[in-house]
Amino acid sequence: MEFGVGYFATHDGIGPAQLAQLLEEHGQTSLLLAEHTHIPASRETPFPGGGDIPRKYARTYDLFVALTAAAVVTTKLRIGSGICLVIERDPIITAKEVASIDHLSGGRFDFGVGAGWNHEEMRHHGTDPRTRMALLQERIEAMKAIWTQDEATYHGTFVSFDGVVSYPKPAQRPYPPILVGGHGPKVLDRVLAFGDAWLPNYSPDAELTDRIAELFARAERPVEVHMLGMPSDPAAIERVHAAGVRRAAPWLPSGGRSHVERALERWEAAIAEFNGE
Numbered sequence: 001m002e003f004g005v006g007y008f009a010t011h012d013g014i015g016p017a018q019l020a021q022l023l024e025e026h027g028q029t030s031l032l033l034a035e036h037t038h039i040p041a042s043r044e045t046p047f048p049g050g051g052d053i054p055r056k057y058a059r060t061y062d063l064f065v066a067l068t069a070a071a072v073v074t075t076k077l078r079i080g081s082g083i084c085l086v087i088e089r090d091p092i093i094t095a096k097e098v099a100s101i102d103h104l105s106g107g108r109f110d111f112g113v114g115a116g117w118n119h120e121e122m123r124h125h126g127t128d129p130r131t132r133m134a135l136l137q138e139r140i141e142a143m144k145a146i147w148t149q150d151e152a153t154y155h156g157t158f159v160s161f162d163g164v165v166s167y168p169k170p171a172q173r174p175y176p177p178i179l180v181g182g183h184g185p186k187v188l189d190r191v192l193a194f195g196d197a198w199l200p201n202y203s204p205d206a207e208l209t210d211r212i213a214e215l216f217a218r219a220e221r222p223v224e225v226h227m228l229g230m231p232s233d234p235a236a237i238e239r240v241h242a243a244g245v246r247r248a249a250p251w252l253p254s255g256g257r258s259h260v261e262r263a264l265e266r267w268e269a270a271i272a273e274f275n276g277e
Contacts, residue, residue, distance in 0.1 A: 032082030
């Protein structure tokens with residue numbers, strides 16, 4: 001099993017380049033950065049974690065700018081989105097950004113995607129929360145066409161274009177791995193429809209491992225599970241390893257270097273104990 005981290009790269013914490021260098025030096029295999037374009041000042045949608053939305057949600061760098069900073073100072077570390085809110089993005093522009101960063105990094109990009117939970121945020125981008133899952137799938141399918149066709153054409157209910165010529169193409173062929181985030185009742189359907197892996201947040205409930213087993217049983221092609229939100233607990237690592245998880249990662253706290261390093265040390269200690277070191 002591989003190990004990495006997730007992080008909200010904020011303007012007042014350790015920079016994405018410095019964090020990426022630190023992770024590569026420590027032998028971590030991946031860095032996934034969170035995305036929110038903004039947080040609405042008023043809201044009706046409850047925060048999934050309960051209570052107020054943490055301040056880091058409104059203070060992240062632009063996702064692809066931060067990932068580029070991480071890519072140019074590393075040579076082995078996989079970098080990616082955890083998750084990219086595709087329903088808030090133009091698919092032609094996003095396809096260009098994904099292909100560009102994958103090309104510039106030498107094929108080290110993982111494309112974590114999802115629809116998010118903040119209805120007010122979606123509406124600010126002109127997205128109807130009621131149709132966001134259908135929109136998500138069409139935008140992913142449209143981007144796949146752009147990545148794989150010299151002159152891409154796509155026609156759906158929400159996305160439609162003819163004759164799009166866009167280069168570079170991604171370094172990874174046919175395109176970077178698509179990691180589908182979410183925990184909803186139909187998330188496995190989405191993984192099987194257009195994803196290469198499921199990207200859930202960790203939960204100690206038996207339902208999570210049951211759903212992993214269901215995904216593998218239903219899949220008629222290779223699919224993976226990458227786990228975010230891991231606790232620094234060797235027993236939890238063993239649990240997801242036994243379930244067949246390919247890569248496990250905690251959310252490191254946003255903040256200064258020393259604050260992040262202490263959390264990374266706890267994660268590395270759990271990995272070492274899991275490995276019997």
